[in-house]
Amino acid sequence: MLTMQDALARLTAYWTEQGCLTVQPMNTEVGAGTLNPATFLRVLGPEPWRVVYVEPSVRPDDSRYGENPNRLQTHTQLQVVLKPDPGHSQELYLGSLAALGIDVAAHDVRFVEDNWASPALGAWGLGWEVWLDGLEITQFTYFQQAGGRNLDPVSVEITYGIERILMALQEKTHFKDIEYGRGVSYGEVFGQNEYEMSRYYLDDADVDTNRQLLELYAAEAQRLIEAGLPVPAHTYVLKCSQAFNVLDARGAVSTADRAAEFGRMRRLAGEVAGLWVARREELGHPLGSAAPQAPARPVARPAERDGARSLVLEIGTEELPPAECRAALTYLEQQIKNGLDGTRLEHGEVRVFATPRRLIAVVADVAAGEPDAVRTVRGPKVAQAYTADGSPTPALAGFLRGQGATADAATEADFNGVRHVVLEKHEAGGAAADVLAPVLAKVVAGLRGAKNMRWSDPQLSYSRPIRWLVALWGDDIVPVAVGALAAGRQTRVLRTSATPRLEIASAETFMETIAVNGIVADPEDRGELIVTGAQDLVYPDGKIDVRGEAALIDQITYLVEAPTPLLGTFDEAYLELPDAVLTTVMRKHQRYLPVRDTDGALLPMFVTVANGPVDVELVRQGNEAVLRARYEDAAFFYRADRELPLDALRARLARLTFTDKLGSMADRAGRIAALAISLADGLALRSATLDRAAELVKFDLGSQLVTEMTSLAGVLARDYALHAGESRAVAQAVYEAELPRSAGDARPASLPGALLSLADRLDLVAGLAATVGLPTGSSDPFAVRRAVLGLLAVHRAHPALAPLSLTDALARAAELQPVPVSAATRAACGDFLAKRLEQSLVEEGHQVERVRAVLPHADRPSVAVNLLHQLGEVAGNPDFVAVAEAIQRCRRIVPDDVAAGYDPALLKEPAEVALHEALAGVRRPAEPDLFEFTGAVSRLAGPLSTFFDDVFVMADDPAVRAARLGLLATVRDLGAGLLDWTALR
């Protein structure tokens, strides 16, 4: 059996053979090999660098006392950095697996999109998790930025998770059972360390001490930056990170702390990186500079041909993310068509295909060349072309010179009835190869993803590296060259194929050739293979809910290019776990298709889709082991959680910090409860269900399973509450308190749920506004925007909540905060809420003017929305139009500072008396209602019109003038508070 120490030695030796230096782990605690200066600093600047090292990586948060079979506070990474990107790092990587004795053809080795970012380091990259039969064994990243600096050249970072790999290779179900050295288990060597360090990180680390350490480290890092010493400064940044992680594991980091600390570390790391770059430059780059890749030269242009042939363009990539792959299809079709339209080549149908490793366009019947053409070039008007003596004017002479023609070649033609000098130019048609090459080059160069990266190519940038191009017209290579790539006829099929690279004879045989070699290029074909394969596998026991799993199936379709569905099973004991837990693990973590019986109940099986002709039994076993480990984890937590009374779970909230100024999560839950009940009292919606649900709200955040799978907050609250004997209504309300979790998510159906949901979000907004401020720009670490949108959505969803003013409710929430919330802050919250309402209503398709008109009711969104709908309906109503015009007219005439009210005795003119009398009969509706308002006010339209015709408002007598203005102000104010009339113009 390959021991763990042998595995480390073999990988080290393998990468050393590939030219890597071997260095030692960092001698201060780090969370990952990336933090070692051999990565973090060395990826900066132009110097080439290849290194391999082991890095015991400390994640205090992963402490489990050594009890969890798969999670350790210190796990062993083997880190490889290849700088610059050598262009075939995936193949080198697969070679390293082979060096470990892994048969990469028998196993299902996959590169699954996983982008990496370390906010604390100002670092990010694009790449993959590498899956071995569903098990994530390696992180593979093209490093794009570090310390906030763009990296050029780009480094490839490969990080192996050694314990996982060894557990898989040695078929162990607990890390402690790994054979570390000959006859010595991992548990024997590291077990006590794992237990004790877990104790330290989870229970015994002194919070105050670690806080002080954090401050001291940060200050020392800053001093060293000022002293111009990036190396020791970096060490202290790492120490900051560790101290922070310890505090975090001890539950002593609030959301605010986290954001602030990340900000500080990012700033420090950025300054360290800047200093390092400067110092290396001063030192003259002792390791040299990586030479950029030379631009490619196209192949020689082919001989002249006749007849129409197919055109194929294959853009070979490293594994694209599914979404990018899908998006590229549209791009490719459009761009190929546009490109061809810009030529005079005749062609047939354009078809496009995509797999994770290739984008293909096939164009039928592309002519061998363009027809020759005659083009008419317009010159000056004839009237201005010749002098009196018939010789060319300077205008004509210039035109002819510009066209390289002589006057005798010029003829004349009409343009819009005006006669111009024209030249007829004969243009020879281009050969297909010549014409197609720039078109295809532009298509390749123009590829862009949602997130783009650079690799070693001097020009290209895309979602993942482009590694090869096939461009054939018939039998000929189209001489495309773009960046460092020249198109040829060599394609690549499955890496595990006997002949992973193939020559393509002609465009016409391309699709067949790759199909024969296992590549299912058409996503529809793959989807079909997946669905029918999966259904076949589970028939007759169960079925796949194809419609319900459509998103997942679509994703899988773009994860493989040679789908091989496999059936796996799991112990049905795990079915005791809630459906959401089981399916979240399957879908989100493993991309497995759940299998259900005819009643829709989950069966203890799953379908995974391997890529290519793997050893099915081997891959099945591997995937089953992965799922078992994940379910074992979840079951462990689930059972432990359910053994505790709800009170005990809720009591744990006291240990979770919400933010440093806003207290614990228990404090927050208390405030939510009090606020919900207070709101209910105000609305006469108090109920026993609400009271109990308020006592429990958020208790599941104290459970281990929610700590692990935060997306299940609420879902597990309902499950645990029901298990504990709470009523269905209470359980539902506690669940609904978390809704909506995102835009488009369900809103609480019950009123207790809705009240708790509102209270939750009001508390969040009030507290954070008073402490860290409302979000500005794109940064919103506390998701305050989402909370506000939730407030609006919940309010709108329940008519019973219409009387509730959210600004009043916010004021009540503010009173409950442990910090003072100033009037200015409350006002800012109101504005923020109004802005969000405006924005979402506009996004829903309403006219901006109307939305703005109803915004005075933003504090009661359902009222505002109701008015908005009424506005739409009354817009064409002549009464309303008349009323609106009247009110607007009054607004224009009467200065803003004139109050409503007047002395009727001063009104003498009949028109003004009539208006006064009409006014007396107007009664404003109790609640904002445009229909009622229009009905009530429309009687004023006539008298007003007469008034404006007959009465001169600005009378000489000041008293009369004042009375008339006061009369109009009274009309004006009839609409006050109902709409923002200024918005309607």
Next chain:
Amino acid sequence: MLTMQDALARLTAYWTEQGCLTVQPMNTEVGAGTLNPATFLRVLGPEPWRVVYVEPSVRPDDSRYGENPNRLQTHTQLQVVLKPDPGHSQELYLGSLAALGIDVAAHDVRFVEDNWASPALGAWGLGWEVWLDGLEITQFTYFQQAGGRNLDPVSVEITYGIERILMALQEKTHFKDIEYGRGVSYGEVFGQNEYEMSRYYLDDADVDTNRQLLELYAAEAQRLIEAGLPVPAHTYVLKCSQAFNVLDARGAVSTADRAAEFGRMRRLAGEVAGLWVARREELGHPLGSAAPQAPARPVARPAERDGARSLVLEIGTEELPPAECRAALTYLEQQIKNGLDGTRLEHGEVRVFATPRRLIAVVADVAAGEPDAVRTVRGPKVAQAYTADGSPTPALAGFLRGQGATADAATEADFNGVRHVVLEKHEAGGAAADVLAPVLAKVVAGLRGAKNMRWSDPQLSYSRPIRWLVALWGDDIVPVAVGALAAGRQTRVLRTSATPRLEIASAETFMETIAVNGIVADPEDRGELIVTGAQDLVYPDGKIDVRGEAALIDQITYLVEAPTPLLGTFDEAYLELPDAVLTTVMRKHQRYLPVRDTDGALLPMFVTVANGPVDVELVRQGNEAVLRARYEDAAFFYRADRELPLDALRARLARLTFTDKLGSMADRAGRIAALAISLADGLALRSATLDRAAELVKFDLGSQLVTEMTSLAGVLARDYALHAGESRAVAQAVYEAELPRSAGDARPASLPGALLSLADRLDLVAGLAATVGLPTGSSDPFAVRRAVLGLLAVHRAHPALAPLSLTDALARAAELQPVPVSAATRAACGDFLAKRLEQSLVEEGHQVERVRAVLPHADRPSVAVNLLHQLGEVAGNPDFVAVAEAIQRCRRIVPDDVAAGYDPALLKEPAEVALHEALAGVRRPAEPDLFEFTGAVSRLAGPLSTFFDDVFVMADDPAVRAARLGLLATVRDLGAGLLDWTALR
């Protein structure tokens, strides 16, 4: 060329093949691989453990900005632990060198005594530095204690200094030039790190921050100990150590701090160790328990023989320290003789020999067996042996039963004139093998060194492990068994021999056999070979000062068993360095013999003595490279130091802390200067030389070379002062201020030197007494005892200093301290000084009573010593005896509280009047002088005698009685202050 990373990989692979686990370096900064829990914790308790790992070891104090070719703040250790001691670890180690491609037969590989202790860890062990051609490449230790706990089983710890080894193998003169990986130099990989971390440790580390870190770490360690978690506690102890080392490198650690911190770390490490042991026991020792070695069984006893043969006992050891080797010779001869005397074996001469690896006793003509003998056993007295009827009494019956005899065997014999029953017992003589076996076993088991260790033997304990025994009588093996060793006929010769193990045919051929195989067993022969060999090598250019280097030659004699003197040279440019620098390096660090010309001036050459038939050229080159590196270091510092004005060097003293409470070394030098001048003023000894020397005193502590080689303090002060143009007298005084450096060292010859020396020691004593207290027990970290002995020696050396009271001088020193020095402390200092004087005078051979009698003058040691000599001379003088008796008589009669003085008018009796009159003529000498005193007082002898005969002191009349007692008290007090008369009895 073997790169450094290849070397690490090869060593790791080699030790893995020997069953070692591979683990990772510690992920917090450590000063040595020993601190890694894989050593520090794993050597504790009974569990077996074999491990190999790389440990980048951080020594902030060794920071040199990467400029020094041989010194790095982070050097790479490769650490191996073998637990239990496998019994052949040296051979395994040599195998590892071979794995690196080192031809251990061609090179001079030596195991040179080096004991290791880490006071901060409560850990120690015995072992060696391993030298490769004079270069220390490995530390090899049998770990005896860790965390203050005895280790059982004992672990072997092997620590390779990788950079040094690679520099030697790659023939590089600067560590930066080591080829780290293929085509990549060490400097390219680590140079910037080395520079920047040096900057941090020497210049930029914030002292206050690191002090705070130290406290936080220590408190966290303590908390974790209390929580019962040795693993994280250990981590924090390591962090303490690093913070301490940073402070130390920044010059921020005073002697007091150091002692206190070491004490704290030792205590913490001890508690960590205790906890670890307890936890492993609770866990049931997951790795099992190392089985103790079984006791050996002796070989079968040989057949009966006739005639006399030689006896040889060879005790084979791992390399013994020279002093132990020498001591063992005496032991061995004595014990063999005693042992043989306890037998009846006839034998000839006993000769003993010793080399580092063997102790040999050869006894000529040992008889084949003991002669038979008759032994008379005494029974009860005849008078008590028989009853009246002639039958045996119970007493006789019991005796006979005890001897297994019957009454008829009994005869009678006289003992001291009393007749006893006796039995004559015939005892058969034993065969040589039977008789010798227990004798030899006892000799082996009884071996003890000054420092002893345990290894894997269940019984034995010695200075280094005993690995084999040869015990032959003639052709026969003497069946000796002791501990796990059974004697045989197999000896071991040089490890690099073609046949490292040999069978010895007979005792008679033993010495020849090993001689033929290169072992020069007789130290005298080796000494001769070394001296003549060395002289031959240097003839005619120079010579070795055999007498001057006697101690070194003696040491070398016991460092090799096959001396191979080699001549090496060094660049004569290094001769610019002071003689003391050159010879200190040669003798102390390298055990090289300096070579001088006929005038005694050093020549640029040296003789080193290799062990065995090495490749002379290779070994010469290696040693020359080592010396060059050491001289290059020294020259670098020497030049740098001499470039600075003396003021600049002295100014650096401000950066050296003396102790936290007593200020910097500059403060201390200032106090010494002020005190010396004040003392000189008091004695009218002020001079321009003293004034200037006082300004300079201790300035060389600010130099780099003294920092490196502290034993040269003073010596370099003189050198630098002369170089800077100071007068010879000033330079000498600054040098002498440091004298005496140890017991028996020279004392200052000049008065300015003597005054500065006194002032130095007075300042030390006063300051430390007031802050950390005077030393008690065996602990004296600040060498206060040595300082006091120096005070006494200097005072005694200069008659001109006789008037100086050291207690007064201490009081003046006390006034200069930055802390208050209480009267009680000053008194304690006086007592301490008196105790030291008493002790040293007694050790010099003076009678205790007389020493005590002069102790009232302890504050002026030269006065006390003078009196002591006078006491010896006057002891037989009848006048002095009479005076002494008279004074003693007065003391006995007069109560202590009666003061001297009386009213002469009350004296009536003639005898008392006569005494009164005689007294009036007595004048005490101005200075304590027994001769003068005796002369002056002797006239009282007669009158006193008459007084006692004639006068009844205790007269009835109280007034008369008082007058008489006063008269006698006056006589009594004549001796007061001169001697402590009570001491003389």
